[in-house]
């Protein structure tokens with residue numbers, strides 16, 4: 001058995017208590033500190049770059065858009081172009097709002113509490129309980145994309 005001083009015992013006990021408190025309170029580990037919800041998608045119309053700036057057949061993560069006043073806006077979105085059709089998915093985790101990461105297989109993983117979503121946004125692993133929503137999007141005459149985050153579409157019927 002290891003002999004420890006009273007001071008070492010107190011320090012180790014307090015450190016263990018801190019870990020338990022962090023886990024109990026659902027706190028995030030230090031490495032997830034910069035994964036805090038960075039951007040609210042908001043509910044106003046958002047304008048994204050022109051459709052032809054997105055590669056065909058794969059999701060592109062978008063973090064900047066223009067709001068309805070034409071001002072820069074931080075967003076958490078993924079744009080999927082399929083030839084002349086386009087779909088937009090939220091990349092804001094439905095658990096506590098962290099930005100999910102796109103994986104090579106097209107699924108999404110949240111770096112905060114490790115929720116996983118398939119390529120359609122459906123929850124594969126909690127703690128998130130709700131799917132990532134797809135939003136209504138249209139191509140303007142200018143070619144820009146206009147996203148309405150207040151209107152969701154069923155992933156099964158998205159373009």
Ligand code: FES
Nearest residue numbers: 093095096110113
């Ligand atoms: S914010 Fe908790 S799993 Fe994404």
